[in-house]
């Protein structure tokens with residue numbers, strides 16, 4: 001078998017076509033060579049970067065760390081690789097890269113450096129945005145707990161306290177002196193206090209998880225939610241269903257309900273809308289839910305992933321919930337015209353058998 005040897009041309013091909021950016025510069029920092037990915041990373045073409053100095057690609061903040069890396073390599077000291085750097089592109093934007101650097105030694109002397117870099121900008125942004133999201137979710141959870149605790153304390157405790165006091169009075173020694181009619185009156189009052197407490201408790205529980213969803217399912221729960229909006233908020237909200245209703249797994253129902261709840265909450269809080277429509281459309285192998293309002297609309301961020309990082313947790317949460325049930329969420333909004341939140345979920349395989 002003939003010996004397997006790569007020619008200079010083969011290595012050149014590998015260098016040119018590697019997906020990581022690679023470049024070489026001399027001791028003064030003059031760029032001597034770079035591959036296609038280097039051109040893509042920096043935004044400069046071959047003709048342009050030949051003759052440029054490596055310092056032109058470094059942000060001020062990272063000039064010193066680049067010098068330090070080179071110094072360590074020259075002195076044979078340990079350098080943790082790959083290390084992070086920021087590069088300035090031709091258009092002035094910066095990219096974060098993970099960089100591995102080694103020295104080029106000719107006749108025992110360091111003559112230059114070669115670098116291999118992977119662009120990790122998006123990865124880092126995603127990481128930061130995830131960390132931010134988790135942070136915010138925990139904060140929101142705490143906030144929600146406080147709200148529930150306050151609700152219980154402010155609305156449920158007082159009628160219960162009154163009830164207990166009333167019962168105390170009744171069971172005290174003075175009881176015998178109460179006339180029949182006064183006794184009846186007092187018991188009526190206590191009963192109404194008990195009902196008040198029960199009603200407040202129901203409200204708290206309903207806000208946490210509407211029983212109607214567990215008892216009667218998504219369609220009934222969405223109907224209840226739009227009816228409630230009409231009753232309380234003067235928004236002309238209604239629910240419509242298209243196609244033949246199919247049974248959905250409990251988890252899908254819950255997450256769709258939460259998405260509709262958040263979308264309608266946004267309509268209530270931000271849209272100044274006079275009308276809202278929740279629509280559930282059973283297609284052949286797809287379920288589409290839309291929540292539409294005729295409110296003032298808003299400007300959407302350029303990229304969907306930006307929601308969490310700019311603190312729009314309601315929108316980010318809707319998207320996360322859609323993802324959990326294998327669905328796709330799309331939001332359309334036009335200033336002055338209104339907003340539509342749409343989610344499509346595949347029905348195949350998500351049907352409960």
Ligand SMILES: Nc1ncnc2c1ncn2[C@@H]1O[C@H](COP(=O)(O)OP(=O)(O)O)[C@@H](O)[C@H]1O
Nearest residue numbers: 266267270271295297298312313314315316339
């Ligand atoms: N239906 C809507 N109509 C108008 N503006 C909306 C609507 N939904 C969302 N928005 C805008 O998007 C922002 C982000 O929404 P969201 O992530 O739910 O956060 P929050 O409701 O806590 O402000 C809102 O503050 C609001 O400005």
Ligand SMILES: [Mg+2]
Nearest residue numbers: 265266314315
């Ligand atoms: Mg919201």
